[in-house]
Amino acid sequence: MTCKRFAIFLFLKTINYRNIMKKLAMGIDIGGTNTAFGLVDEDGTIFSESAISTEKYKKFDDYEAYIKTLCESMHALIGSVSFDFELIGIGIGAPNANYHTGMIEAPANLWKFRDDEPNPDESRRMFHFVDDIKASFPGVDVAITNDANAAAIGEMVFGNAKGMKDFVVITLGTGLGSGVVSNGELVYGHDGFAGEYGHITVDSRTYGRQCGCGRRGCLEAYASATGIKRTAFELMAKMSCDSELRETPYSKFEAVMLSLAADKKDPIALEAFRYTGEVLGKALADLVATTSPEAIILFGGLAKAGKYIFEPTKWYMEENMMATFKNKVKLLPSGIEGKNAAILGSSALIWQKQIK
Amino acid sequence: MTCKRFAIFLFLKTINYRNIMKKLAMGIDIGGTNTAFGLVDEDGTIFSESAISTEKYKKFDDYEAYIKTLCESMHALIGSVSFDFELIGIGIGAPNANYHTGMIEAPANLWKFRDDEPNPDESRRMFHFVDDIKASFPGVDVAITNDANAAAIGEMVFGNAKGMKDFVVITLGTGLGSGVVSNGELVYGHDGFAGEYGHITVDSRTYGRQCGCGRRGCLEAYASATGIKRTAFELMAKMSCDSELRETPYSKFEAVMLSLAADKKDPIALEAFRYTGEVLGKALADLVATTSPEAIILFGGLAKAGKYIFEPTKWYMEENMMATFKNKVKLLPSGIEGKNAAILGSSALIWQKQIK
Numbered sequence: 001m002t003c004k005r006f007a008i009f010l011f012l013k014t015i016n017y018r019n020i021m022k023k024l025a026m027g028i029d030i031g032g033t034n035t036a037f038g039l040v041d042e043d044g045t046i047f048s049e050s051a052i053s054t055e056k057y058k059k060f061d062d063y064e065a066y067i068k069t070l071c072e073s074m075h076a077l078i079g080s081v082s083f084d085f086e087l088i089g090i091g092i093g094a095p096n097a098n099y100h101t102g103m104i105e106a107p108a109n110l111w112k113f114r115d116d117e118p119n120p121d122e123s124r125r126m127f128h129f130v131d132d133i134k135a136s137f138p139g140v141d142v143a144i145t146n147d148a149n150a151a152a153i154g155e156m157v158f159g160n161a162k163g164m165k166d167f168v169v170i171t172l173g174t175g176l177g178s179g180v181v182s183n184g185e186l187v188y189g190h191d192g193f194a195g196e197y198g199h200i201t202v203d204s205r206t207y208g209r210q211c212g213c214g215r216r217g218c219l220e221a222y223a224s225a226t227g228i229k230r231t232a233f234e235l236m237a238k239m240s241c242d243s244e245l246r247e248t249p250y251s252k253f254e255a256v257m258l259s260l261a262a263d264k265k266d267p268i269a270l271e272a273f274r275y276t277g278e279v280l281g282k283a284l285a286d287l288v289a290t291t292s293p294e295a296i297i298l299f300g301g302l303a304k305a306g307k308y309i310f311e312p313t314k315w316y317m318e319e320n321m322m323a324t325f326k327n328k329v330k331l332l333p334s335g336i337e338g339k340n341a342a343i344l345g346s347s348a349l350i351w352q353k354q355i356k
Numbered sequence: 357m358t359c360k361r362f363a364i365f366l367f368l369k370t371i372n373y374r375n376i377m378k379k380l381a382m383g384i385d386i387g388g389t390n391t392a393f394g395l396v397d398e399d400g401t402i403f404s405e406s407a408i409s410t411e412k413y414k415k416f417d418d419y420e421a422y423i424k425t426l427c428e429s430m431h432a433l434i435g436s437v438s439f440d441f442e443l444i445g446i447g448i449g450a451p452n453a454n455y456h457t458g459m460i461e462a463p464a465n466l467w468k469f470r471d472d473e474p475n476p477d478e479s480r481r482m483f484h485f486v487d488d489i490k491a492s493f494p495g496v497d498v499a500i501t502n503d504a505n506a507a508a509i510g511e512m513v514f515g516n517a518k519g520m521k522d523f524v525v526i527t528l529g530t531g532l533g534s535g536v537v538s539n540g541e542l543v544y545g546h547d548g549f550a551g552e553y554g555h556i557t558v559d560s561r562t563y564g565r566q567c568g569c570g571r572r573g574c575l576e577a578y579a580s581a582t583g584i585k586r587t588a589f590e591l592m593a594k595m596s597c598d599s600e601l602r603e604t605p606y607s608k609f610e611a612v613m614l615s616l617a618a619d620k621k622d623p624i625a626l627e628a629f630r631y632t633g634e635v636l637g638k639a640l641a642d643l644v645a646t647t648s649p650e651a652i653i654l655f656g657g658l659a660k661a662g663k664y665i666f667e668p669t670k671w672y673m674e675e676n677m678m679a680t681f682k683n684k685v686k687l688l689p690s691g692i693e694g695k696n697a698a699i700l701g702s703s704a705l706i707w708q709k710q711i712k
Binding site: 183187188191194195287290291293324 | 539
């Protein structure tokens with residue numbers, strides 16, 4: 001490059017920097033009840049957000065109407081922003097989402113066949129979600145992954161895993177999800193479905209707890225909001241002590257009741273947390289042997305029980321860990337948790353690429 | 357670039373290609389008995405190889421003499437090659453080796469303190485192996501990792517994992533080692549020690565088998581050459597059938613005897629393989645849920661038992677796998693196994709960087 005050309009290049013660079021436009025990424029979180037979405041900047045500030053019902057469109061035939069409503073609502077949200085900005089991409093977190101193919105594959109609670117469906121072939125329930133969104137946002141980068149992976153990227157970009165190259169996020173909600181980051185990259189695996197740590201077997205006996213996946217004894221049947229509820233009911237049968245927990249039927253019982261009861265030193269609640277921490281801590285010790293993370297972040301509803309779940313989990317994790325790893329791995333709460341954590345996590349799918 | 361400059365550039369490139377020199381990488385495999393090393397080209401051909409005793413230098417004070425002998429022998433090997441070549445690097449596979457730090461950290465069988473050592477502080481048994489080799493080969497790229505990781509890179513560069521981005525190698529030798537590759541990169545973890553899948557707990561009962569790591573119930577106490585031997589002895593006590601295996605004492609028993617007995621349909625040998633496959637297959641199903649590999653490669657002594665170990669392992673792996681992953685994951689034998697597999701694997705640490 002000659003001196004003259006270099007001067008022109010520098011001049012153009014300067015102009016470019018002076019006129020730089022605000023960049024925002026759209027984050028979409030698809031839940032069984034609602035689909036929330038918002039515009040997020042590089043610092044994790046949400047400038048504008050909205051939601052549509054997912055439940056209203058839960059039948060197979062409703063999928064196209066759902067996509068249409070979602071895209072229209074997103075365009076409306078974009079139109080409502082009062083300043084000019086560049087939409088750098090759309091990141092989506094959804095159950096059964098495949099990062100490699102951009103598809104949502106046979107989700108348990110979304111776009112299901114009606115009971116009178118003449119041909120209920122599950123292989124038809126493969127939704128080209130990324131392509132369908134792209135059709136309405138031509139030229140925009142669109143990426144999808146499952147909720148736990150989105151949470152992991154969210155922690156890496158905006159939360160407690162900033163600057164980490166090797167860590168794990170465990171989501172403790174209705175089920176147990178996991179997002180494993182290694183060498184600064186999410187472990188998607190060959191088929192895009194890696195990170196199903198909720199479905200390792202922790203009780204291989206024939207009478208292990210039934211799991212939603214059709215098998216028995218999976219980790220998530222013990223260590224999740226649903227799992228600890230199941231434990232509490234087992235303990236009501238095993239233990240003879242008084243407990244306010246005995247007043248609520250199974251169908252109305254929520255995991256948060258265990259935190260409230262533990263505050264009052266309810267022995268069943270305390271034992272339920274100890275046992276859950278034992279199962280989870282032992283499973284995490286095994287995960288450490290495999291992936292040797294800098295930190296494990298507990299995310300989601302059950303993690304909000306704080307010390308009740310963190311203390312026993314940490315204790316059993318250390319107790320069962322190989323000496324090489326002892327006292328090296330941090331057990332952390334989420335750094336992005338809040339009502340918008342899922343939107344942040346999904347938008348981070350896009351922001352992550354910008355930061356690299 | 358002007359046309360004239362471009363012409364000169366092309367001319368220089370042509371000269372460069374015409375005079376290109378053969379490139380070789382040195383692979384070193386440090387075992388408890390011997391240290392083998394050889395010069396390997398990009399196709400995995402070993403041009404020259406040699407070995408020195410490791411055992412002779414197994415005391416802590418012998419470390420410097422060991423390094424001196426090893427480097428002298430390597431220089432001699434290089435000098436013995438009859439054609440000109442470029443040494444592009446030295447790759448080392450060793451127990452307890454840390455890729456990040458270049459150190460061998462407190463190895464169980466190498467450079468141990470004498471019984472009369474006045475200050476047997478284990479923290480002193482940290483050997484700056486990469487630096488010590490570099491001192492004798494200034495300017496040469498030197499890298500180290502543990503044997504299972506070296507085997508995994510060896511499979512990726514020369515063996516059955518060519519072209520794969522997500523796979524796992526399980527080494528079934530005296531212990532069980534693992535090398536996990538995700539997104540085309542080895543999972544070293546934050547501290548460089550990831551991949552200790554031999555030390556997940558498969559039997560958490562208080563009477564689980566004792567493991568060399570000081571804990572109980574580790575996978576490698578069941579699924580390894582030593583593990584299947586322990587199983588055979590348990591079965592001799594449990595089963596009443598005749599068996600030639602009952603003629604050999606524990607101290608003289610080798611895992612290979614089980615393959616020979618299985619060929620003769622010995623019921624104890626067959627049951628030992630079935631049980632080992634059950635434990636290993638279930639553990640691999642869990643590993644699949646976490647990492648979703650394209651293939652799992654079984655490497656090392658016990659894997660040489662062929663169908664006796666592959667068939668039950670595959671069956672129990674599929675039987676215990678989450679539906680998402682069923683019939684997707686290949687269970688393969690090693691593609692580099694042979695007497696030089698470890699040298700190839702170590703040299704692949706260097707070749708991998710060239711191929712990228």
